[in-house]
């Protein structure tokens with residue numbers, strides 16, 4: 088079945104480099120200060136072209152989760168959980184949640200980013216914060 092493959096677009100290269108260094112960075116608009124994700128050439132808020140890559144604090148809040156029970160890739164053994172996480176910087180990212188979902192659910196729980204080595208490099212995931 089093979090391992091999952093990163094999909095790296097033209098604007099994504101600095102982000103994946105930062106992830107490989109275990110310091111996930113996303114763009115922050117130099118004009119309106121809004122954080123931008125996924126990486127893009129212009130700000131979705133003010134249309135400015137100017138942005139600076141900023142390392143994330145590494146924390147956020149779970150917005151939604153989904154458990155995969157079917158095996159799609161050899162390096163993602165089911166069951167595994169994907170979570171939509173609102174980063175403290177604002178944008179929502181979809182990442183794997185490594186912890187089991189508690190009985191009272193995962194929504195609104197605090198999480199922190201961790202990094203897991205895969206064949207192509209590091210992959211950001213989240214776990215519940217203490």
Ligand SMILES: [Zn+2]
Pocket residue numbers: 116117118119120121130131132133134135
């Ligand atoms: Zn802006």
